[in-house]
Amino acid sequence: MGRLKAKPGVLQITPYAGSEAGAGGEDRIVISSNESAFGPSSRALEAYSVSSEEMQRYPEIDARSLRMALADHHGLEVEKIICGCGSDQLINLITLAYAGPGDETIFSEHGFTMYPIATRAAGATPVPASETNLTADVDAILDCVNERTRIVFLANPNNPTGTYLGNDALRRLHAGIPDDVLLVLDAAYAEYVVTPDYDPGVELVRKASNVIMTRTFSKIFALASLRIGWAYGPTEIIDVLDRIRPPFNVSTPAIAAGIAALADTEHTARSRDLNAELLPWFMEETKALGLTVNPSVGNFVIVRFDSDIHAEAAYRFLFERGIVTRRVGGYGLPEWVRISIGRRDEMRDVLEALRAFVVAA
Numbered sequence: 477m478g479r480l481k482a483k484p485g486v487l488q489i490t491p492y493a494g495s496e497a498g499a500g501g502e503d504r505i506v507i508s509s510n511e512s513a514f515g516p517s518s519r520a521l522e523a524y525s526v527s528s529e530e531m532q533r534y535p536e537i538d539a540r541s542l543r544m545a546l547a548d549h550h551g552l553e554v555e556k557i558i559c560g561c562g563s564d565q566l567i568n569l570i571t572l573a574y575a576g577p578g579d580e581t582i583f584s585e586h587g588f589t590m591y592p593i594a595t596r597a598a599g600a601t602p603v604p605a606s607e608t609n610l611t612a613d614v615d616a617i618l619d620c621v622n623e624r625t626r627i628v629f630l631a632n633p634n635n636p637t638g639t640y641l642g643n644d645a646l647r648r649l650h651a652g653i654p655d656d657v658l659l660v661l662d663a664a665y666a667e668y669v670v671t672p673d674y675d676p677g678v679e680l681v682r683k684a685s686n687v688i689m690t691r692t693f694s695k696i697f698a699l700a701s702l703r704i705g706w707a708y709g710p711t712e713i714i715d716v717l718d719r720i721r722p723p724f725n726v727s728t729p730a731i732a733a734g735i736a737a738l739a740d741t742e743h744t745a746r747s748r749d750l751n752a753e754l755l756p757w758f759m760e761e762t763k764a765l766g767l768t769v770n771p772s773v774g775n776f777v778i779v780r781f782d783s784d785i786h787a788e789a790a791y792r793f794l795f796e797r798g799i800v801t802r803r804v805g806g807y808g809l810p811e812w813v814r815i816s817i818g819r820r821d822e823m824r825d826v827l828e829a830l831r832a833f834v835v836a837a
């Protein structure tokens with residue numbers, strides 16, 4: 477054995493578990509990573525191609541033109557926006573900048589696994605807060621806050637549970653957090669949410685000095701492979717993050733495609749409307765099979781089976797029929813399988829396969 481050692485915390489990281497989507501034929505139904513079923517805007521594809529002419533050049537150092545487009549689109553201040561190589565990079569930068577050895581970060585029990593990974597990487601200690609009805613519990617989170625707490629992460633809506641906190645709960649959460657603790661609102665699925673009591677975090681960022689909102693182009697904009705995330709926060713926080721952000725962290729094709737995708741509001745609306753139609757239909761049909769579905773406002777649902785073993789059997793049954801879903805045992809949900817909302821024809825096939833599984837079981 478060599479004497480070389482990673483710094484404390486690193487080997488305590490449970491590596492991020494991806495899906496098995498890679499292998500298999502063209503006709504697979506890949507509904508394992510909450511990617512958009514409807515694909516990117518044709519305008520984004522076009523912008524991506526055109527940008528290849530500049531491949532020998534470094535991109536903008538700070539994705540300025542994408543930040544300007546985001547500011548313009550959402551009515552935000554460009555200096556309060558930072559872009560990342562996926563929002564995962566921003567989660568990492570936020571954690572590195574604000575938490576270290578001896579510090580704690582809080583997230584909900586079944587929250588997105590990037591939070592404990594980023595926390596350990598920073599040398600800090602992740603603290604899960606228990607949930608109620610598979611939903612973040614404001615009081616449980618606030619109970620975990622102590623003098624070591626540096627960051628509270630909330631995926632809103634949460635992946636993989638699909639549940640969310642409405643405006644009142646969010647305000648109550650923020651009101652209970654000391655102002656020297658950072659509240660990170662991860663709104664990766666914001667564009668899908670159609671309930672009226674939801675705000676992705678813009679309102680809180682405007683009012684408070686300790687809130688940052690992260691967003692992504694990986695979900696409704698269907699640009700997951702280009703790795704584009706962004707965050708909106710107070711100038712002081714953005715300034716801190718900018719100091720440790722690797723320069724040129726968003727590529728020229730990503731910037732070009734992101735700007736074009738943002739401008740294609742019709743495409744985005746169509747994707748949102750289709751999801752808003754297919755999600756409740758799929759939930760109802762799944763329930764009609766006698767299965768339990770957790771209510772979701774995202775572009776995915778989790779479906780419950782009798783046990784860990786049944787969940788694995790269902791997962792395998794679907795997989796062997798070319799349907800790739802996601803097990804979520806790593807999120808503390810071993811009896812559940814996560815299914816992203818794909819196209820209507822795909823979801824019909826999924827229901828057919830689920831029916832066959834239930835009948836055979």
Ligand SMILES: *Cc1c(COP(=O)(O)O)cnc(C)c1O
Nearest residue numbers: 562563564588631635664692694
């Ligand atoms: C998918 C997802 C993201 C997006 O990550 P990117 O790095 O931007 O692709 C962020 N947060 C949550 C909760 C997600 O599910």
